[in-house]
Amino acid sequence: MFYDVIVIGAGLAGLMAAEAARGKGARVLILARGMGSLPLTSGCIDGLGYFPSSSPAPVPSPLTTLGQFGDFQPRHPYSKVGKERILSALDRFRDLTRSGAVPYAGRFDSNFLIPTALGTYHPTCLVPETMKNGVLSLPGRVLLLGFEGLKDFSAFLAAENLNLLQARGQIAPSFRAKTLANPGWGGKALNSLNLAEALDEEAFRDRFARQVQPLLKGGEKLGLPAVLGFRSSHRAWTDLQEKLGTEIFEIPLPPPSIPGIRLYNLMRARLQEKGVRTIIGLSVLKPMIEGGEMRGLALGESRKSPIYRASAYVLATGKFVGGGLDAQRNRVCETLFDLPVQYPQNRKEWFNTQLLTPAGQPFNSFGVEVNEDLQPIDPAGKVVYRNLFAAGGILAHADSMAEKSGGGVAISTGYVAGELAAKTK
Amino acid sequence: MKTEVVVIGGGATGAGVFRDLALRGIDTILLEKKEFTSGTSGRNHGLLHSGGRYAVKDPDSGRECIRENLILRKIAAPCIEDTSGLFLSTPQDPPDYPDSFLKACEKIGIPAEEVPVADVLQKEPALSTQIMRAIQVPDGAIDPFRLIRANVEEGLQLGAKAFPHREVVSIQTEGGIIRGLRAKDSRTGEEFQVQCRFIVNAAGVWAGKIARMAGARLEVVFSKGSLIVLNQRLVNTVINRCRPPSNGDIFVPHGPALILGTTSLKTEEIEDPSASEEEVDLLLSEGEMLIPSAGVTRAIRAYAGVRPLIGARETEGDTRTISRDFLLLDHGAAVGVKGLFSIVGGKLTTYRLMAERTVDTICQEMGKHASCTTSEKPLPFPREYAFHDLVSRLNRISGSGSSSEILCECELVTRKEILDQVGKLSFSTLKEVQERTRAGMGPCQGGFCSPRLAALLAETGKIPPATSLAVLKKFLEERWKGTRPVLWGPQLKEEQLIQALYAELFNLDHL
Numbered sequence: 001m002f003y004d005v006i007v008i009g010a011g012l013a014g015l016m017a018a019e020a021a022r023g024k025g026a027r028v029l030i031l032a033r034g035m036g037s038l039p040l041t042s043g044c045i046d047g048l049g050y051f052p053s054s055s056p057a058p059v060p061s062p063l064t065t066l067g068q069f070g071d072f073q074p075r076h077p078y079s080k081v082g083k084e085r086i087l088s089a090l091d092r093f094r095d096l097t098r099s100g101a102v103p104y105a106g107r108f109d110s111n112f113l114i115p116t117a118l119g120t121y122h123p124t125c126l127v128p129e130t131m132k133n134g135v136l137s138l139p140g141r142v143l144l145l146g147f148e149g150l151k152d153f154s155a156f157l158a159a160e161n162l163n164l165l166q167a168r169g170q171i172a173p174s175f176r177a178k179t180l181a182n183p184g185w186g187g188k189a190l191n192s193l194n195l196a197e198a199l200d201e202e203a204f205r206d207r208f209a210r211q212v213q214p215l216l217k218g219g220e221k222l223g224l225p226a227v228l229g230f231r232s233s234h235r236a237w238t239d240l241q242e243k244l245g246t247e248i249f250e251i252p253l254p255p256p257s258i259p260g261i262r263l264y265n266l267m268r269a270r271l272q273e274k275g276v277r278t279i280i281g282l283s284v285l286k287p288m289i290e291g292g293e294m295r296g297l298a299l300g301e302s303r304k305s306p307i308y309r310a311s312a313y314v315l316a317t318g319k320f321v322g323g324g325l326d327a328q329r330n331r332v333c334e335t336l337f338d339l340p341v342q343y344p345q346n347r348k349e350w351f352n353t354q355l356l357t358p359a360g361q362p363f364n365s366f367g368v369e370v371n372e373d374l375q376p377i378d379p380a381g382k383v384v385y386r387n388l389f390a391a392g393g394i395l396a397h398a399d400s401m402a403e404k405s406g407g408g409v410a411i412s413t414g415y416v417a418g419e420l421a422a423k424t425k
Numbered sequence: 426m427k428t429e430v431v432v433i434g435g436g437a438t439g440a441g442v443f444r445d446l447a448l449r450g451i452d453t454i455l456l457e458k459k460e461f462t463s464g465t466s467g468r469n470h471g472l473l474h475s476g477g478r479y480a481v482k483d484p485d486s487g488r489e490c491i492r493e494n495l496i497l498r499k500i501a502a503p504c505i506e507d508t509s510g511l512f513l514s515t516p517q518d519p520p521d522y523p524d525s526f527l528k529a530c531e532k533i534g535i536p537a538e539e540v541p542v543a544d545v546l547q548k549e550p551a552l553s554t555q556i557m558r559a560i561q562v563p564d565g566a567i568d569p570f571r572l573i574r575a576n577v578e579e580g581l582q583l584g585a586k587a588f589p590h591r592e593v594v595s596i597q598t599e600g601g602i603i604r605g606l607r608a609k610d611s612r613t614g615e616e617f618q619v620q621c622r623f624i625v626n627a628a629g630v631w632a633g634k635i636a637r638m639a640g641a642r643l644e645v646v647f648s649k650g651s652l653i654v655l656n657q658r659l660v661n662t663v664i665n666r667c668r669p670p671s672n673g674d675i676f677v678p679h680g681p682a683l684i685l686g687t688t689s690l691k692t693e694e695i696e697d698p699s700a701s702e703e704e705v706d707l708l709l710s711e712g713e714m715l716i717p718s719a720g721v722t723r724a725i726r727a728y729a730g731v732r733p734l735i736g737a738r739e740t741e742g743d744t745r746t747i748s749r750d751f752l753l754l755d756h757g758a759a760v761g762v763k764g765l766f767s768i769v770g771g772k773l774t775t776y777r778l779m780a781e782r783t784v785d786t787i788c789q790e791m792g793k794h795a796s797c798t799t800s801e802k803p804l805p806f807p808r809e810y811a812f813h814d815l816v817s818r819l820n821r822i823s824g825s826g827s828s829s830e831i832l833c834e835c836e837l838v839t840r841k842e843i844l845d846q847v848g849k850l851s852f853s854t855l856k857e858v859q860e861r862t863r864a865g866m867g868p869c870q871g872g873f874c875s876p877r878l879a880a881l882l883a884e885t886g887k888i889p890p891a892t893s894l895a896v897l898k899k900f901l902e903e904r905w906k907g908t909r910p911v912l913w914g915p916q917l918k919e920e921q922l923i924q925a926l927y928a929e930l931f932n933l934d935h936l
Contacts, residue, residue, distance in 0.1 A: 056935065122931070254873065347913070356902070
């Protein structure tokens, strides 16, 4: 089977690359080991939260900040992609979410602060609409509702910590906590997946609303952990707001993240509709290289292994968590093509001695060096394979976790790599 | 406060002395500057020594070890796993060492028996096939946290008092006789006075500092030993290298994990020792000689403890030549501080004997006739306590029918178990909860359960909610000290996930 573009990896960058390539009319195949890293993320799209990452205050507008970006960090993926392409990629992303059941709100030109499950805040620029009422610049009173047994959300702790921020004048709303002892669904294990599936059902939402109504004081908003529906979250959210007569918002939880899975499902479904084939569960892929270019990917080592061929390839395998990078005691490598990776030889320089520091962790910036067309290059600056592009976490020089830019980098580089791959003959 | 004897130091030695004093009806108070077992006693490989390691070079220590080994099996059985031990000789080791080893063991009464290498390899398939000779000895694994807690608990049950987080700031003498001391609550800064006739200095690496407060002299040499925790129980037996003591010569299976040790480096850093990347690499390259897969098995943590050794401070570099024996010093006889006794050195395995000798001496000084019973009387352990075994835990949790909420998935610890323990804490840190329940001791090292534990402590009023993030961050930074020296392979993946959670999602790197 021959394709125009093969995308390796089903995280946000890979899915976006497939979307962009398909948009250009390419026949696209996605090959991936697993679900990608979306279920590990908040489901929000961070644009640029801090710049430089060590500055104490969040940037008000990623777009404005980007103006100074290129001078300070010329090798950052954002600098390679450039403002125009970032903006069109994010517009494209927002449009595609609006076509599905998970519309996103927000723009690259301003940051929101949203509450976290620990009661801290997180700067981000695009959020699922189910989270937008929680934006911390909006004043008001909020009831945070937890579920007894939902171990990653303590409404009590979140409210206490948020109120400390409010007392310091860092956020506008004030919070109060309640924990629901029994959501009334029988013997099922109480976890975010089961809760979300239950809340997809209107009958359960009715019962739930009746339990919650007496807890709400007049004029109070309702803050919930992000379990508000799995397949039809937007409908569940709208419906519950109507039933309770107040604004509701979700707070992202540690993995598995329901908003992350929703986004993954939305993008997968959309790609499938457009005829993009996806094969998940591949662990052994062997690249076939000839004359300085990629000729195919063999599934497995034997001579009878099926071979997938395309004109161009997009590498979107992520960092260490995604499996795009791996490290031994003294070496870091790119796992599929053994592409050159930027990292210091001495393992002591792979990390900061402080775990949580605005300066970030060096190992988060390890990755593959690319040119402005997102083609991997060697230390001499020479393109490694003419028809190979890279996107997302595998790219070097972005500590997206410290600067809060993961979603934006994935979407913009995925989009650009996908379009360029589609143009490659 | 007023008491007969103040014991300084809540490690194995201090806890042992505390229990022994209480059992002999002597009024006593135990002061620990941090938490119980927070010093060297909680930073070793948890080995119940057969004495084999010392048989050739330090026969006195070896003899004490085997005697105490047999006693601890009787009095502390619930916190010992009888793994047995092997001394294995590789082609790189001195070929005559096994014979000297066997002879030395025989001489001091350590039951050591040469076993066919083929049998050993069949029983422990992870071992190197290069092994030339194998000698079996009665080593075992011991949980220092439970052991020390049981000693403290029994003292408390007998009416003695023990206080963590109380640091001694000065010692008062009058005419060369101990009168009392001042201590400080390290959390509130509040100082208080204790009147006493005797002080037992069991402060371990800080013993020299305590002695100086009383105007006495005590030279302690600090020897750092680093260890690595591997995520897989590659062997079920304690594995020793059959050669003179050196780096990376021991593996001790502990629950689902395997501990590889140790190094021995002279150090001055005693407050906050940590394993270096070089030590980790050295341990693994040596460890691979015994268990070839050790180097590619997931290492989840590395840590270091400092051995307080007594002997010439002049020893440079490697401190292995200094005896691992202990010293009981009566400062009344030595420099004229009557009533001050320092008990230093030794090993976890010999803690009870060290306590016995100390309390014997104090009884003599007091003119009191009370004989030691600690070699016969079993320590009190909670009834349902067993060595942490995941299979039986899983069976119990799934068999109970109740939907008990598991807060630590790695080690299968339920909210109820944690709440039970939290109820008993007077002051709570995540580390204390961890040591009592094993929550957070597994592969993710508390990366995922620590926010749940912090929330639980805040919800139950054990910590002010306003301090919850600071408590959590302190735990995570401490955890990081252990994980960063082993930052490659799966543990690097884990740490990137930790970054995704705490830096990316929770923004704790900026808040």
